Amino acid sequence: MNPNERTAVRRCREYDAAALLPLLREMAQGLGIGEEEIRGRVVAIKPNLLLAYPPEKAATTHPAVVAAAARLFSEWGAARVLIAESPGGIYNERNLDRVYTATGMKEAAEESGAELNRDLGWLDYPIPDGRVCKTVSIIRPIAEADVIVNLCKLKTHALAVMTAAAKNLFGVIPGIMKFEMHARFKKPEDFFSMVIDLDEQLSRTHTLLNLCDGIVGMEGDGPSGGTPKEAGVLLMSRNPFCLDLAASRIMGLEGRVPLLEQAAERGFCPRSPEELAIVGEDPGRLSCAFALPDAAKGKKFALIPPFLQPRPVIDGRLCRGCGMCVKSCPRNTIVMKNGKALIRHERCIRCYCCQELCTFRAVKIKKSFLYRLVE
Ligand code: SF4
Ligand code: SF4
Numbered sequence: 405m406n407p408n409e410r411t412a413v414r415r416c417r418e419y420d421a422a423a424l425l426p427l428l429r430e431m432a433q434g435l436g437i438g439e440e441e442i443r444g445r446v447v448a449i450k451p452n453l454l455l456a457y458p459p460e461k462a463a464t465t466h467p468a469v470v471a472a473a474a475r476l477f478s479e480w481g482a483a484r485v486l487i488a489e490s491p492g493g494i495y496n497e498r499n500l501d502r503v504y505t506a507t508g509m510k511e512a513a514e515e516s517g518a519e520l521n522r523d524l525g526w527l528d529y530p531i532p533d534g535r536v537c538k539t540v541s542i543i544r545p546i547a548e549a550d551v552i553v554n555l556c557k558l559k560t561h562a563l564a565v566m567t568a569a570a571k572n573l574f575g576v577i578p579g580i581m582k583f584e585m586h587a588r589f590k591k592p593e594d595f596f597s598m599v600i601d602l603d604e605q606l607s608r609t610h611t612l613l614n615l616c617d618g619i620v621g622m623e624g625d626g627p628s629g630g631t632p633k634e635a636g637v638l639l640m641s642r643n644p645f646c647l648d649l650a651a652s653r654i655m656g657l658e659g660r661v662p663l664l665e666q667a668a669e670r671g672f673c674p675r676s677p678e679e680l681a682i683v684g685e686d687p688g689r690l691s692c693a694f695a696l697p698d699a700a701k702g703k704k705f706a707l708i709p710p711f712l713q714p715r716p717v718i719d720g721r722l723c724r725g726c727g728m729c730v731k732s733c734p735r736n737t738i739v740m741k742n743g744k745a746l747i748r749h750e751r752c753i754r755c756y757c758c759q760e761l762c763t764f765r766a767v768k769i770k771k772s773f774l775y776r777l778v779e
Pocket of ligand 2: 737
């Protein structure tokens with residue numbers, strides 16, 4: 405991964421696929437990406453489709469950006485353009501269909517001529533030089549594509565502080581296997597290391613192009629329960645860590661994102677946004693502070709012992725007893741009692757998967773008195 409990779413940053417305020425197409429073309433060409441690299445190849449666009457939410461919630465990549473990207477790669481002669489993602493929850497036909505419908509991907513595919521992936525297969529993907537992870541399962545359409553367009557959303561994130569390009573690629577792991585990865589890499593630093601291993605290997609085996617929809621991002625209790633935030637920006641880079649570093653400056657989060665600190669230590673990106681090779685707008689001039697999720701406030705005090713870290717609690721008034729959090733907990737520490745979820749905190753690793761996947765916003769983050777003193 406080239407730490408000096410260029411990152412394109414452009415202002416963009418509207419989700420208008422017709423206007424987005426020339427802008428994306430220009431951004432890609434500014435990075436030296438064009439028809440010669442795409443013609444005859446299979447392109448998999450990997451949006452962030454975390455949950456079956458409509459685009460207005462800003463939890464998922466907007467369909468207008470997906471449609472514009474798909475049209476661009478078709479125009480450049482791609483053999484196939486696929487939209488492929490493993491959303492949160494179970495990776496099956498029913499869930500995929502629900503998510504494609506709610507997020508506007510069906511319209512994006514119809515409008516652009518892209519295919520919606522229906523292949524539920526997955527493969528073991530070796531990471532020979534991985535620091536903490538030597539093999540991982542990934543969905544087949546991504547494994548078999550020539551080009552991955554990592555089309556992420558600009559959001560805050562309870563565990564990772566922010567999510568854009570680097571964390572979005574974790575979504576290539578099929579369905580509930582994502583929860584198994586949380587169980588395997590319990591410590592946040594190991595989890596981020598695993599994500600870096602995966603991203604780096606994908607950039608070796610595929611042509612990787614990262615594109616971030618930051619026209620309207622999400623602040624507060626991201627990645628699913630926050631509020632829309634107009635940032636008016638698109639970012640593009642071959643290097644997901646460089647893209648995220650530029651994004652961290654726009655969000656006002658530079659120096660607070662542990663995954664990026666690790667990526668910089670491993671030589672995959674610069675330490676500071678100042679050192680980035682930017683094409684287009686200066687990220688500092690587009691800065692618009694994103695409110696942090698409750699769980700990520702005070703992340704600079706990472707040395708606080710886990711039992712004092714903010715913990716998830718169920719708001720019984722909001723819990724509908726759907727059981728999604730029970731299925732999503734990598735530590736099997738949530739049970740149903742009298743039709744409501746109940747968390748047994750002794751085994752909780754503070755991964756916040758339960759909060760991420762509760763569509764009723766019934767999982768809240770509670771801080772201890774001691775934690776509040778130091779955050
Ligand atoms: S907390 Fe949320 S995900 Fe869990 S059972 Fe209640 S409503 Fe469902
Ligand atoms: S209770 Fe929630 S935060 Fe704790 S381990 Fe389970 S999913 Fe993760």
